[in-house]
Amino acid sequence: MSDTTNGQRTATISVLVDNEAGVLARVIGLFSGRGYNIDSLTVAPVDADLSRSRITVVTRGTDLVIEQIKAQLGRLVPIHKIADLSADGPHVARELGLIKVIARGEPRVEALRIADAFRAKIVDTTIESFVFELTGASEKIDAFIDLMRPLGTTEISRSGVAAIARGTRTII
Amino acid sequence: MNAEMNHAETPAAGAQVLLRALKEQGVEVIFGYPGGAVLPIYDALFQQNAIRHILVRHEQAAVHAAEGYARSTGKVGCVLVTSGPGATNAVTGLVDALMDSIPLVCLTGQVPTHLIGNDAFQEADTVGITRPATKHNYLVKRSEDLARVVHEAFYVARSGRPGPVVIDLPKDILIKPAPYVEATREPHRSYRPQTEPDAAQIDRAVALIQHSRRPILYTGGGIINAGPEASALLRELVAETGIPCTNTLMGLGALPASDPHFLGMLGMHGTYEANMAMHGCDVMINIGARFDDRVTGRLNAFSPHSKKIHADIDASNINKVVTVDVPILGDAGLILRALLERIRSLNAQPDRASITAWWRQIDSWREKRSLAFVQPDAPGSIIKPQHAVRRLFELTRQSGRETFITTEVGQHQMWAAQHFGFERPNHWMTSGGLGTMGYGLPAAMGVQVAKPDALVIDIAGEASILMNIQEMGTLAQYRLPVKVFILNNQYMGMVRQWQELLHGSRYSESYSEALPDFVKLAESFHGVGMRATSVDDLDRVILEMLKCDRAVIADIAVDQGENVYPMIPSGAAHNEMLLGPDRHHNNTEVTNAGMVLV
Numbered sequence: 193m194s195d196t197t198n199g200q201r202t203a204t205i206s207v208l209v210d211n212e213a214g215v216l217a218r219v220i221g222l223f224s225g226r227g228y229n230i231d232s233l234t235v236a237p238v239d240a241d242l243s244r245s246r247i248t249v250v251t252r253g254t255d256l257v258i259e260q261i262k263a264q265l266g267r268l269v270p271i272h273k274i275a276d277l278s279a280d281g282p283h284v285a286r287e288l289g290l291i292k293v294i295a296r297g298e299p300r301v302e303a304l305r306i307a308d309a310f311r312a313k314i315v316d317t318t319i320e321s322f323v324f325e326l327t328g329a330s331e332k333i334d335a336f337i338d339l340m341r342p343l344g345t346t347e348i349s350r351s352g353v354a355a356i357a358r359g360t361r362t363i364i
Numbered sequence: 365m366n367a368e369m370n371h372a373e374t375p376a377a378g379a380q381v382l383l384r385a386l387k388e389q390g391v392e393v394i395f396g397y398p399g400g401a402v403l404p405i406y407d408a409l410f411q412q413n414a415i416r417h418i419l420v421r422h423e424q425a426a427v428h429a430a431e432g433y434a435r436s437t438g439k440v441g442c443v444l445v446t447s448g449p450g451a452t453n454a455v456t457g458l459v460d461a462l463m464d465s466i467p468l469v470c471l472t473g474q475v476p477t478h479l480i481g482n483d484a485f486q487e488a489d490t491v492g493i494t495r496p497a498t499k500h501n502y503l504v505k506r507s508e509d510l511a512r513v514v515h516e517a518f519y520v521a522r523s524g525r526p527g528p529v530v531i532d533l534p535k536d537i538l539i540k541p542a543p544y545v546e547a548t549r550e551p552h553r554s555y556r557p558q559t560e561p562d563a564a565q566i567d568r569a570v571a572l573i574q575h576s577r578r579p580i581l582y583t584g585g586g587i588i589n590a591g592p593e594a595s596a597l598l599r600e601l602v603a604e605t606g607i608p609c610t611n612t613l614m615g616l617g618a619l620p621a622s623d624p625h626f627l628g629m630l631g632m633h634g635t636y637e638a639n640m641a642m643h644g645c646d647v648m649i650n651i652g653a654r655f656d657d658r659v660t661g662r663l664n665a666f667s668p669h670s671k672k673i674h675a676d677i678d679a680s681n682i683n684k685v686v687t688v689d690v691p692i693l694g695d696a697g698l699i700l701r702a703l704l705e706r707i708r709s710l711n712a713q714p715d716r717a718s719i720t721a722w723w724r725q726i727d728s729w730r731e732k733r734s735l736a737f738v739q740p741d742a743p744g745s746i747i748k749p750q751h752a753v754r755r756l757f758e759l760t761r762q763s764g765r766e767t768f769i770t771t772e773v774g775q776h777q778m779w780a781a782q783h784f785g786f787e788r789p790n791h792w793m794t795s796g797g798l799g800t801m802g803y804g805l806p807a808a809m810g811v812q813v814a815k816p817d818a819l820v821i822d823i824a825g826e827a828s829i830l831m832n833i834q835e836m837g838t839l840a841q842y843r844l845p846v847k848v849f850i851l852n853n854q855y856m857g858m859v860r861q862w863q864e865l866l867h868g869s870r871y872s873e874s875y876s877e878a879l880p881d882f883v884k885l886a887e888s889f890h891g892v893g894m895r896a897t898s899v900d901d902l903d904r905v906i907l908e909m910l911k912c913d914r915a916v917i918a919d920i921a922v923d924q925g926e927n928v929y930p931m932i933p934s935g936a937a938h939n940e941m942l943l944g945p946d947r948h949h950n951n952t953e954v955t956n957a958g959m960v961l962v
């Protein structure tokens with residue numbers, strides 16, 4: 193998973209935080225304040241009583257920088273657990289994309305063919321537009337969007353990556 | 365529980381609950397400044413006697429005063445300011461405390477909850493503004509959270525790596541009744557910093573120490589924060605092993621300056637022997653210091669031949685700047701104890717002969733006498749600033765009184781660090797990480813509040829002192845006999861020095877034009893003013909100052925052209941120090957890479 197270009201790797205980091213006001217701002221502020229990248233970010237409460245949220249950040253950096261990011265996250269008071277999913281073992285990472293394509297005629301047919309090949313769901317349709325829903329690895333959604341763009345006006349909404357370790361490992 | 369219910373008291377107002385929680389947390393003094401949003405707290409303060417309030421003249425000073433109080437007592441300092449401008453004025457102090465790991469709780473007023481976000485009068489997004497300026501912050505939106513948040517804030521401020529915590533208090537929360545809860549043993553759901561070191565890491569460190577031939581202890585503010593026991597353990601470790609020891613600016617006092625194992629401060633303006641020993645060591649034992657850029661000099665030339673042990677309470681400090689061989693996470697005191705016990709039980713002291721040879725090498729570096737200066741003694745000679753600090757040190761020592769030194773920021777700060785000998789921890793307060801001009805006077809005020817009978821001296825520059833000079837009023841009001849000892853070189857000396865060395869002596873905007881008459885200024889604030897203009901006056905003025913039981917400003921006219929040496933120029937390595945204007949050890953040209961550094 194972790195591709196390496198000039199010593200940098202992509203890391204998928206999940207943190208379990210108290211679901212309190214400002215906690216997301218703390219995490220984002222840490223990244224911007226210290227000059228780290230955020231490629232994608234997701235957040236939602238995950239406990240039955242909504243008391244804790246899980247934030248998943250996809251970031252890039254050298255091993256040292258990734259370690260620094262984890263250590264800096266560890267300083268934030270409302271953080272319970274931190275997992276570097278891409279380093280700790282196999283994991284699944286998924287993203288959801290909603291892709292609107294506005295087209296008529298042959299491009300519209302082509303869009304349908306591509307959607308079928310990607311097993312994208314059609315969640316909305318008009319005479320001149322589709323909204324496709326696609327779930328999968330970020331690269332798959334990238335590829336789908338690349339194919340759709342030339343076919344007409346496109347509008348993209350992506351969820352960011354949600355990720356979880358395979359097997360019995362947890363950060364609950 | 366039932367007993368309490370039987371009192372059947374109507375629940376107290378939020379402001380009362382707040383004060384009760386502060387009392388339970390051991391708060392005796394609050395440094396603050398009132399305003400509309402915190403009037404309910406001031407009203408509650410008026411009706412009690414347990415907590416003393418010190419009215420400062422500017423909110424920044426309240427925070428620095430609380431820092432001085434915290435650093436001299438080991439307690440959490442407490443600040444109270446109003447919403448909007450009160451909170452924004454406090455921000456510099458908060459960042460200062462964050463950088464130097466000082467435990468504080470700062471209470472800020474806020475507009476009532478229903479007005480938050482409406483651009484109400486004196487509304488500021490205080491939690492937003494202070495989020496990167498604090499260790500943690502809170503906005504109390506529900507009365508039932510109030511007491512718990514206060515307890516939690518104190519726990520967070522003092523635990524792990526200490527730091528400032530803000531509690532933003534909307535006015536309605538202060539007025540509405542709020543339930544009281546006592547502090548619990550589990551003060552926070554998740555925050556539990558690791559203090560006990562890992563035994564395996566201790567063993568690895570001890571093995572490195574045992575086989576070292578040229579070891580050095582490099583210790584910082586972490587030892588001071590770990591309490592006086594940690595400093596005592598450092599002394600024991602040094603005595604047990606004979607290892608030379610250098611302190612950072614924040615760590616001065618951990619090892620007595622008079623201990624023969626003490627190499628002085630290290631870093632940009634550290635001693636030649638400390639920096640050369642850092643450069644030449646084979647095992648570096650860093651305890652509670654963070655490889656600050658003022659300490660390391662050029663990183664790729666930093667102590668190139670050593671194995672490095674780094675003990676720190678904050679995991680993010682480890683491998684942040686310098687990669688180390690043995691990281692140890694935990695409290696400096698507990699780590700020192702573990703190291704000492706292990707070394708003793710294994711008889712793992714480094715080889716005596718190697719240590720002796722290492723000391724011979726260090727002594728030859730010491731012979732450079734890198735802190736030497738020449739004070740002309742002909743009558744009427746201009747005072748060298750180093751001489752002024754030396755005399756201040758010697759005369760305060762002879763007075764036998766417990767002495768606390770604070771500083772402002774600039775050359776005088778470095779001369780104070782170099783020439784005033786600190787024998788004990790917690791007696792030296794300076795703004796290290798942020799380098800905040802205007803820190804010293806309010807910090808001294810906070811120390812004097814905590815230590816009413818001690819001698820508290822702010823070694824100041826004539827430029828810095830003007831940044832919080834209004835606190836002379838606070839000194840007068842509370843009869844705090846703080847001594848301000850100005851090394852008046854009529855320049856922002858540190859700026860002038862850099863301009864001389866790096867910018868072709870173009871002294872752009874660094875002359876202290878239109879200075880006040882500091883003697884009259886002291887008098888106008890009901891204090892005592894003194895002045896020394898030549899070396900003949902110096903001792904007399906110092907002695908008079910020490911005798912005086914009121915606040916004093918002693919304006920000491922010093923040599924305007926003096927620079928702080930030794931100096932590692934920006935971007936240079938430890939072994940490329942400038943020893944003095946005509947004592948260049950190496951003719952170090954400042955590189956372009958060095959020019960961009962601060």
Ligand SMILES: Cc1ncc(C[n+]2csc(CCOP(=O)(O)OP(=O)(O)O)c2C)c(N)n1
Pocket residue numbers: 772773774775776777799800801802824825826827828829851853855856857858859
């Ligand atoms: C608030 C603040 N502004 C600017 C600076 C930059 N600065 C560092 S030292 C210095 C000059 C200090 O002059 P003075 O207080 O006279 O001390 P001296 O260096 O002359 O001893 C300045 C402007 C600073 N450290 N803090």
Ligand SMILES: [Mg+2]
Pocket residue numbers: 774825826827851852853854855856857
């Ligand atoms: Mg000056």
